Amino acid sequence: MKKSFTLLEIIFVISVLAILSSVAIPKFIDSLNSANILKVRSDISMIRSNIIQYKEDKLLKASIATYPTSIDNILDLLNIASQWSKNNNLYTIKLTSTSNVEFKYDSNTGIFDCTHKKQDICKEITQ
Numbered sequence: 001m002k003k004s005f006t007l008l009e010i011i012f013v014i015s016v017l018a019i020l021s022s023v024a025i026p027k028f029i030d031s032l033n034s035a036n037i038l039k040v041r042s043d044i045s046m047i048r049s050n051i052i053q054y055k056e057d058k059l060l061k062a063s064i065a066t067y068p069t070s071i072d073n074i075l076d077l078l079n080i081a082s083q084w085s086k087n088n089n090l091y092t093i094k095l096t097s098t099s100n101v102e103f104k105y106d107s108n109t110g111i112f113d114c115t116h117k118k119q120d121i122c123k124e125i126t127q
Contacts, residue, residue: 033096040093040101041125043080044112050074051110067110090115101125 051067051074059065068074070089075081085092091112095101101122104115114122 029097036094036096037125040095043078043083043093044103044126046078047071047074048112050077051112055110067107069107071105071112095121095125 051071054068054074055065070086071091072081072086075084075091083093089105089107091103091105092100093103099121101114101116103112105112114126116122
């Protein structure tokens, strides 16, 4: 005699899997978004540090403290240029699966700051 699963057992297993996945998938997406936010925070920190270092190097070498005219070389140096898109002095990066954040670089002051409409997002990733 052949032993096999009954239809009721199969439906029960599928139901349990559906319930588990309905809890696990949103948690997984949240953890991916959190990891990406932390990476963007780190990238911003490194970009700002490199802007300051560029100015200090210029001061030591030429006695003239100037900021870089753009941060394209810094993004290349940090191997993160492919993650950022540029439009004039506005740089955009994907923050989560549903949102992008825009930053503006001012070459006169060396400020690289968030220009997103929702300031709470800016605070979350820059502080």
